Amino acid sequence: MPVGKPTRERLKNAFLQTRFFALLWVTYAYFYQGADPNQLTRIFLTQSLVERRSLDIMPYHGFTIDKAELHGKFFCDKAPGLSFLATPLFAIQNLADRLFGFSPDDLAIKRARLHMLVIFLCGLSGVAATWALARVLRTFGANRSEEQLLVVGYALGTLVFPFSTALFAHQMVAAFLIASFAMIRTSNGDHGLPSTKLLLIGFLWGLSIISEYPTGLLVASLGLYLLSLQSTWASRARSALYVSVGALVPLFIHSVYLRAAFGSPFALPYKFVFEPVFRVHHEEGLLGINPPTPAGIFGVLVSRYRGLFFFCPFLLLSFFGIARWIREGTERRELVLMIALLVTYFIFGTSYYAWDGGGSTGPRHMIPILPFLVISVLPFLRNGAKWRFFLCLGLVIVSIGLMFVSTAVLIHMPEGEVMLSNPIYETILPSFFRHELGLNTQDVRELGFRSDASYTLGSLLGLKPFSSLFVIPIIWAFGYAESIIGWIRKMAVSRNARSRLADKAILSGAREGAENR
């Protein structure tokens, strides 16, 4: 059937609206980071649930040191939300393996399985969080260029980029939280949120908590914010009820899991961490959380080792944004929310014994608050002088460069001394300039190190690793070909116009000169 003009228009519009997010997903999907104990323990739980209908990870635990032990059995020591969400996808992979005769023990298949889970869980989470952030920024009055700059900065110039390419839960919970905030912000305030939305918000908050326990702090702040939007006690009670019911589903499943695995619905896996070094830390304070330490504060914020503002310098503008926001005194409720979210999570992040996230790019535990940090940059830009925009643009470009190189080389940056280590300049950039990419050498369910444990899709298809990086800008240029051509034409036209004006000016000057003579 021939495609009619309206349909073509509709398709074109759909393409224009989604191309940024589609290209973003392709960009995240392009990098395969290999395995590590954190990703493996999550995937082992998924595998056990699907294949053995069991909660322990006994057959696979030898491949990871991130595990919990109780009564002679080993379990995943992470919050299980991500593993739960991966189960239907893992089951589909098993089905495909049987249908198409793939061997799940084949190295190529093991890698393909992990990478596909990363693409569809974490890569998509990165895209979803970016989409939700764009919606939220619009509700705060961002114009198109401000929105685009901040959204690009968030998606490619923060830790979102590297952690949308590996099976960690941080980016997924960031997506849940900013999506729920977007739902609240875009609802009609006069009539409150519809019950389905409230249920969904509760569900996302529940999922967030069972995927990364500390996000309970953020959920509490968002919950109070939601209640503060209601004008009557009745509507507050209604919101609280629906949200609680929504959250109950994941929380109940989680409690059942804890009860079955660890004997009590309140016994968190971290309490049973097996590895002696980790256990020593988890036995201190509240599962390893103590008052903030100077090393943690310095390390998380500005250190060359893991400093958030060192790795993503454009986020520094959030300080100036919040200062301006306070001065302007607009949207105070949201201002209080932002400060509450940022302060509580920074306190958590600097208090946890593993504030550096182990082998990590930047302080990965901070990822759930990054969308809110980016929102805080907006007041710095809004209705401001052009230099503000260009300053932000410059910092976004630097941030994107650092994140791109880190993602291409190694997101599991080596652990070291907070005052001395400088992984970006000591490891990442030198490797990048030697054209050595994909330095992670831990493979999926393989003992020993392998040079090809991480790669890009381009190098999988036979390109040299460094050359394969050029595929990303080429894809983006292809996606935005129409805009780029239009921009070039515009430049050419304006240059022609300028030269015509100049010619005119010369002519008129000559004429005036002649007349004067």
Place this chain on the structure above:
Amino acid sequence: MKRWFAGTVFFFGLFLASYVLYAHVSSWRMALRIPSDWSSHLRKATLESDGFKIFRDGLDAWMVDEKFVVSGTSPRKGIFRLYRPSKRFDSATLSTRFRVGEFAAYDVFVGFQVAGDATRRVAFSFSNDESHRRFRLLGVGANQGPIPESDGVLDDLETIHDVAQTIHVGDWHEIAIRFDPRNQQFEFLLDSIPIATRRLGWMGGVDVEPVVGVEERTPGSNPHVAFDAISFAAAPSGPPPRGTRFVDDFPGSTPDPLRWQTTIANDWRMNGGLAQVHTGGGLHLEGSAAGVTSIGISTPVMLCLYPTELDPVHIETTWDIRTLRYAAIFVSISNEQRTFEVDIRAAGDGERRQWFFTGQSDGSIAPVRTEGPAIEAEGNNSLKLDVAYDPWLRRATVRSGGTVVHQKGYELSRKEYVRICVGGHISSGGAFDATLRLVDLHFAPY
């Protein structure tokens, strides 16, 4: 509701399609990179059809008496390299048979170079010379990272300095390099006998080109080297079969590489020292630090099984110990974090042999050493040693001739990945000479 359902079906359908496509592409790409066995008798006319490529600078190859001979003269340091297209670097042995025509300053080598980057290589070399013949390790210590400024010699392989003197002009010899990616270890063999090992930063998975060749160390050395054959054998290695009995009386000329990983004189350098392992009617382990006063306790020789999950295990061994002086023969179960080791030790010259046990015990992080009773060897210095370890109870039981000589709790727990090793330790001035007649090992998985 309909929209949600359609969206869910679309999502899962997209996932399935993407996974199947990815799995096919990934498998196809991986299959292209898997190396297969090959060997060549090197005829110049068939080199190209055999898939070889040549790099020459000052040296060239000729067929002389049906042998592939590399020779030539050059004002620069002449180079001749023969290599095959790149494949994935994995468990494999590359060997070549060669004969030197004279003593002069050049290297005959066999090794691997990273695809497209001949400067990044690892090669086992016979460094020919009238007075300083020796084996050396050429190249760089890792397949990635900065290349340090050096003369290209990674290790002088001092401990096998004397072995190189057994190579004479006109004799055919085979040199081989074997790589085990699980332990990142290279093993170097002369005439099929492992003579040295080194653990380096090279990892499996990188694309490499197998390479043999000749390089002059000083210009105008005028080398004359005949090659008879090159062969490459991919050797996938695996853990010993579990739940079944595994018996080895070492009948072949070398320990079975599919089962044992041999480590010889790693980090153990001294003049006059000795570290040897060979088989045939048992595993003969020999080490000597006679006259050497500058080393601490070291491990000249060790053979390990490939890493395996720890289940309840019995390791029964039969030993003939001829010499044991300031040294120990051991059987161990260990990994990077934890260990349990049984030593038969002689603390001094002429002193009685004694049991000695080492391992993390009672929650300790550092290994605890426990002295055991003196050993009464059964005639002709032979003894039976039976080590049993139950990781569920975390309990080791050591028997000799049916008598329990040690029983204690240790920290190795079930399903930890461990390596089971046998070998010898030595300290300054010490020596050991022993034969492991038989290993009888069985796991009893739960």
